[in-house]
Structures are given as C-alpha cells and as structure tokens.
Amino acid sequence: MLKPTIMERQLAGYKLATAEIIYRMPxxxxxxxxxxxxxxxxxxxxPELQRFLRFWTDNLDGPLVSVTVGSRELFKRGEWRNAEAVLTLH
Known part of the structure; x- marks a missing residue:
C-alpha cells in the first residue's frame, strides 16, 4: 500500500509537528x-512522535530529559480551492 501524499495527510487532519528533544550524552x-x-x-x-520516542528509548543510549512539541497547519480546509484554469505565459 502506498503512503499517503502530504496533501492527502493534511486533508485528513495531519499537521506539521516539530519536537525539540533534549537528551543526555551517553x-x-x-x-x-x-x-x-x-x-x-x-x-x-x-502517534508518529510516540512511535519515534519508543524507538529512541528502546534502541538509543542517550536518556531523554525533555520533549517540547509544537504543531501548525500549513493550510486550513476553507483555504483550499481547485484551480479553474492554468495559464502559461512566455
């Protein structure tokens, strides 16, 4: 099965999540x-961040100290419109 495109994920409610992970040097x-x-x-x-943090704690030696998370929609559903025409100028 193909992984959904970024556009499909955004329409399904996904947001761009950024986490700063502070850890101790092993x-x-x-x-x-x-x-x-x-x-x-x-x-x-x-769920993706939770999966990554589980991988980190199970496989990496650097113990986690803190995780700070932020997220942002790249566009809102009301901002999305189909183009009626595409014009090319030379």
Missing part, C-alpha cells in the same frame, strides 16, 4: 544535547 551524562524532530502527525495524540 558517554557524558552531565552534558545535554538537542535534537529536532519534524513529521506530519495527528494532534493531540501524536
């Missing part, structure tokens, strides 16, 4: 590192 636990994660996800459940 070899130097006193040092903190920042990682930015970005993906289209369903708000407020964030």
């Amino acid at each position: 070899d130097h636990l006193d040092l903190l590192q920042s990682y930015i994660w970005q993906e289209y996800d369903l708000v407020p459940e964030y």
